[in-house]
Amino acid sequence: xxxxxxxxPASGNDRFNNAIAIIVALISAFLAVSKIKxxxxxxxxxxxxxxxxxxxxxxxxxxxxQFELDLEVVRADALIRDGxxxxxxxxxxxxxxxxxxxDRYKGELKELSDAANGYEADFKRHNETDDLFDFSESFxxxxxxxxxxxxxxxIGWLLGLAAGAGIVGFIFGMAxxxxxxxxxxxxxxxxxxx
Numbered sequence: 614x615x616x617x618x619x620x621x622p623a624s625g626n627d628r629f630n631n632a633i634a635i636i637v638a639l640i641s642a643f644l645a646v647s648k649i650k651x652x653x654x655x656x657x658x659x660x661x662x663x664x665x666x667x668x669x670x671x672x673x674x675x676x677x678x679q680f681e682l683d684l685e686v687v688r689a690d691a692l693i694r695d696g697x698x699x700x701x702x703x704x705x706x707x708x709x710x711x712x713x714x715x716d717r718y719k720g721e722l723k724e725l726s727d728a729a730n731g732y733e734a735d736f737k738r739h740n741e742t743d744d745l746f747d748f749s750e751s752f753x754x755x756x757x758x759x760x761x762x763x764x765x766x767x768i769g770w771l772l773g774l775a776a777g778a779g780i781v782g783f784i785f786g787m788a789x790x791x792x793x794x795x796x797x798x799x800x801x802x803x804x805x806x807x
Contacts, residue, residue: 651746661736668729679718745789752782
């Protein structure tokens with residue numbers, strides 16, 4: 614085994630390749646951890662979307678039932694007013710029961726609307742985080758591609774460009790992890806979105 618003191622100093626090519634290897638390892642590790650977090654964010658998006666749809670479906674069903682009861686009360690009042698139905702305590706109790714149900718539905722509709730709006734806000738927040746991870750992955754993948762070309766061509770400015778793309782990708786990734794509100798790439802989402 615050679616003595617470390619006798620090992621010749623690294624040449625310029627070795628330092629260049631070592632820098633590329635270290636950057637590739639760091640980017641790959643960050644991409645792996647980011648992928649786990651991004652997958653969890655996607656699951657949260659799907660959950661928020663399902664809960665939103667469910668809440669609005671319940672809202673619609675209860676709203677239809679409230680509307681039917683509103684019509685029944687109006688119809689019963691008109692029939693009593695026109696003398697078709699007798700103004701008996703039983704008929705009054707029936708319409709009063711409907712009015713109480715209408716009031717109950719109004720409270721439930723408010724709760725369902727608030728819940729659905731909350732789920733929609735969660736969906737939007739998670740979607741923004743997912744976009745940050747998507748941009749991070751894109752810039753880091755670009756950095757890896759540039760690093761591969763830099764390793765083959767030994768062009769220094771490509772290494773610098775790759776490092777720059779990697780830094781941008783890292784910043785987007787950290788923004789996703791830490792939910793930094795300061796980084797808001799809506800313009801990039803609109804540019805690259807559907």
